[in-house]
Amino acid sequence: MCLNSLIPLIIQNFLMDKGILIGLKLDRWYKVFVYAGLFLFILSLFLPIKGITNGELQLLSGGVFFIGTGEWISWKVANHFKPPNIYTGPAGILSYPIRQHTFLGWFFIILGLLLAILFVLKLLKVI
DSSP states (O other): OOHHHHHHHHIIIIIITTTTTGGGOOOSHHHHHHHHHHHHHHHHHHSOOSSSOHHHHHHHHHHHHHHHHHHHHHEEEEEEEEOOBTTTBSOEEEEEEEEOOOHHHHHHHHHHHHHHHHHHHHHTTOO
16 A cells, blocks of 8 residues: 555544544635645744745745635625515525625735745746
């Protein structure tokens, strides 16, 4: 059995079933960006990374983290009261996600994009 087939088993058996990642609730893509960026940033502080420098990985992980945080701030849940109707049934409350940008959300998204662009420029050795 190769390592590539063991990794999903390790993740399922150790991390998910034991409750380590259960509380994260990774149900949206931007939450995955936030947690992955934070994980990579902490990893780059303590371990030497081969292939790229730790500073470049910190730029990338910071960009991913801030893009995810900006999107998380921008998504809201809208609630709508549905009155009773003969065609659609009884009354109810409908909830659905909407995207409503704020200044802070835009600030984090732009900061994340700038860090990601800086990562690419450093990777290509332009700066």
